[in-house]
Amino acid sequence: MPHPLTRRPLSRRRLLAGAALMALSSLGFSSQALAEGPWQRLEAASERLGDATPATEGLVLELPHVSEDGAAVPLTVRFEGALADDDHLSEIHLFATGNPAPEIASFQLTPQGGLPEISTRVRLNESQEVIAIAKSHRGETFATAREVRITVSGCLMRGDDQGPEALANPRVSLPERFTAGEPGEVRTLINHPMETGLREGADGETLPRHILERFTVTLDGDTAFAADLHQAVSANPYLRFHLSPTEDAEVVFEWQDDSGESARHEASLSLG
Amino acid sequence: MSQHDDRTRHTRRPGLTRRQLLQGMGAASTLPLLGGIAPFAIANGSAGRVVVIGGGFGGATAAKYLKRANPAIEVTLVEPAEVFYTCPFSNLFLGGLRDMRSIAHGYDELRDRYGVRVVHSLAEDVDPDGHRVHLANGETLAYDRLVLSPGIDFRWNGLEGYDEAAAELAPHAWKAGAQSELLRRQLEAMDDGGTFVMVAPENPYRCPPGPYERASLVAHYFSQHKPNSKVLILDAKDSFSKQGLFTAGWERLYGDRIEWVGLSDDGRVTRVDAENLEVETEFGTRHRADVLNVIPPQKAGFIAERAGVTDDSGWVPVKPATFESERVRDVYVVGDATVAAPMPKSGFCANNQAKVVAAAIAAELSGRSAPEPYWTNTCYSLIGPEYGISVAGVYRVQEGVIAEVEGAGGLSPADAPDHIRALEAEYAVGWYNAICQDTWGTSV
Ligand SMILES: Cc1cc2nc3c(=O)[nH]c(=O)nc-3n(C[C@H](O)[C@H](O)[C@H](O)COP(=O)(O)OP(=O)(O)OC[C@H]3O[C@@H](n4cnc5c(N)ncnc54)[C@H](O)[C@@H]3O)c2cc1C
Numbered sequence: 001m002p003h004p005l006t007r008r009p010l011s012r013r014r015l016l017a018g019a020a021l022m023a024l025s026s027l028g029f030s031s032q033a034l035a036e037g038p039w040q041r042l043e044a045a046s047e048r049l050g051d052a053t054p055a056t057e058g059l060v061l062e063l064p065h066v067s068e069d070g071a072a073v074p075l076t077v078r079f080e081g082a083l084a085d086d087d088h089l090s091e092i093h094l095f096a097t098g099n100p101a102p103e104i105a106s107f108q109l110t111p112q113g114g115l116p117e118i119s120t121r122v123r124l125n126e127s128q129e130v131i132a133i134a135k136s137h138r139g140e141t142f143a144t145a146r147e148v149r150i151t152v153s154g155c156l157m158r159g160d161d162q163g164p165e166a167l168a169n170p171r172v173s174l175p176e177r178f179t180a181g182e183p184g185e186v187r188t189l190i191n192h193p194m195e196t197g198l199r200e201g202a203d204g205e206t207l208p209r210h211i212l213e214r215f216t217v218t219l220d221g222d223t224a225f226a227a228d229l230h231q232a233v234s235a236n237p238y239l240r241f242h243l244s245p246t247e248d249a250e251v252v253f254e255w256q257d258d259s260g261e262s263a264r265h266e267a268s269l270s271l272g
Numbered sequence: 273m274s275q276h277d278d279r280t281r282h283t284r285r286p287g288l289t290r291r292q293l294l295q296g297m298g299a300a301s302t303l304p305l306l307g308g309i310a311p312f313a314i315a316n317g318s319a320g321r322v323v324v325i326g327g328g329f330g331g332a333t334a335a336k337y338l339k340r341a342n343p344a345i346e347v348t349l350v351e352p353a354e355v356f357y358t359c360p361f362s363n364l365f366l367g368g369l370r371d372m373r374s375i376a377h378g379y380d381e382l383r384d385r386y387g388v389r390v391v392h393s394l395a396e397d398v399d400p401d402g403h404r405v406h407l408a409n410g411e412t413l414a415y416d417r418l419v420l421s422p423g424i425d426f427r428w429n430g431l432e433g434y435d436e437a438a439a440e441l442a443p444h445a446w447k448a449g450a451q452s453e454l455l456r457r458q459l460e461a462m463d464d465g466g467t468f469v470m471v472a473p474e475n476p477y478r479c480p481p482g483p484y485e486r487a488s489l490v491a492h493y494f495s496q497h498k499p500n501s502k503v504l505i506l507d508a509k510d511s512f513s514k515q516g517l518f519t520a521g522w523e524r525l526y527g528d529r530i531e532w533v534g535l536s537d538d539g540r541v542t543r544v545d546a547e548n549l550e551v552e553t554e555f556g557t558r559h560r561a562d563v564l565n566v567i568p569p570q571k572a573g574f575i576a577e578r579a580g581v582t583d584d585s586g587w588v589p590v591k592p593a594t595f596e597s598e599r600v601r602d603v604y605v606v607g608d609a610t611v612a613a614p615m616p617k618s619g620f621c622a623n624n625q626a627k628v629v630a631a632a633i634a635a636e637l638s639g640r641s642a643p644e645p646y647w648t649n650t651c652y653s654l655i656g657p658e659y660g661i662s663v664a665g666v667y668r669v670q671e672g673v674i675a676e677v678e679g680a681g682g683l684s685p686a687d688a689p690d691h692i693r694a695l696e697a698e699y700a701v702g703w704y705n706a707i708c709q710d711t712w713g714t715s716v
Contacts (some may be wrong), residue, residue, distance in 0.1 A: 068475045068613050151614035171555040236536030
């Protein structure tokens, strides 16, 4: 049934009340608090930062507040800050503070990537804080964190899942045409069990670790984007990122797993 | 004052008990003193004014149970429809197992037996500071406590190409009524050998097992009337509610008639072409449908946003123990609109949550503290007319959040014999009759 949506302007009072609420709800994340943020308490993260005190504005993590399926929580990390003209974001690292192993993934970015915005799907063991850290080519650092509550709803109980075949069905979606200097969205998906090495099989034996470790994208042989993946990336790794080629190029996507096997996908990028 | 007139009229309705009549009159006689927005310290018989928006599972239950808790509370229920068609069992209608009348309910009992004032209009706006609700019919209602149970609205164009016009060609049928009838007509008109394509959404959405029950019952209809036809589910998820039970049931009853393509096999639809009944997935696969059912992304009913209770997810965060809004005082929200996970968005949960809210409001209005809540839920799904499965849960507040009580509830056994499935199908009908009796008390 369509609802007639006759808009009524919000009263000033209501707007103010809203603003006050927002201020309240972000209290725990004031810049000050973030400078001593959770990354200081997580060794894997603080190692990445060294002595640097990261800026707490600019890096944005998007995750649902509440997720009903900890096995595949959609995550987007994006850089909205400003850098010097000759600088660019070169690394982003993601951590799950409440997982048995905190590393989720590390991304290497280049100017060929154009837009620092990456999406993937991650495993979160329990309710926890997720951390993102980024560095620029010239050494600027950024950090942010987001709280996620994981509830597995009874109505959402999983069926027995048989792991997918490793490295089957590499899929790539590219824009039909790239425009020089403008970032185009690229999405990739591949079948892989991403077996953590922590799980028991039906016979009670621990299933051996078997994960996709590295993903690279080259343009005419030069690395344009790369990712190191850990157990916390969901089965059938999905990555959404950007490429910004400056001229026609051969693009090669390569996925490598920890058994030494790999899969490739090649395409020609044309500007138009 | 129009409110005064309305209330006076209300107290004269036939069918009220003498006691209700007296209380109603008491309320009416105090009205001129109230000035509409005074916080409620109300003397002389009225125990406070509660407005309930939405006459579905949550709202109708809240209205009734407020009156049951204390008949002196003035309860006004705002709901545009005079007949409410339940989504539960609308899949049976689609499968040809029921008619629409059997899932229709009305508001006579709430009005005549419980003394709820029922206003058939749409709430257009809420002024939380002034404690007022503005209705499409021009009326303004003042409240001491407000209950919202507006269900869901769709994020039109949240899925490219799927807007209200597209829903006339490729129905969602995710609110029951005209959309269910449209989808049923399309299924009936489809030639044998056709494909019914369903686009299933990512979490969270109304009724987690609903799409898979629908696929089952459409497959049942095909097996009876269109034996060469197929069902294809394109899913934005890699797993779904009761998946193992559904998959086993599909195999048992329908062989390979139903095909499910999950997220990791490029099941996520990113574009809908309703005119040509075609959809395109994230990695560019195109699927042609003969009948196309798109279950679009969802959010809380728009009035929740107007009341200022939604967060940036589009849903409503609530205080777990009472379901009062986390953001706006004196506004309580129940049902699909809320973030109540791990409780699913089900009619059963909406009904339970509404009872908790009714108890909390009745207690508060009389200066007592709200009782400690718990909730139960059972989701029955029919895979065939004589093949039912279920999942049940019990929930409590633990460490400040809603949590499923471990060891309570559970899933139908994986290897149950046919007669157990048949019994569960009977229980499903029993459940439906009971919850509708509890919520509306009437069939039309
Ligand atoms: C196919 C299908 C099958 C399902 N099967 C089951 C099942 O077997 N068991 C189960 O427990 N659940 C089932 N559900 C889920 C169930 O329908 C919902 O969870 C339930 O309806 C939620 O109740 P509610 O009160 O939140 O919303 P609703 O029941 O949708 O009620 C909302 C009401 O609010 C009204 N409204 C909205 N906005 C306004 C406004 N601004 N002013 C006035 N009125 C307004 C609407 O008209 C509507 O009547 C199913 C759902 C679907 C789609």
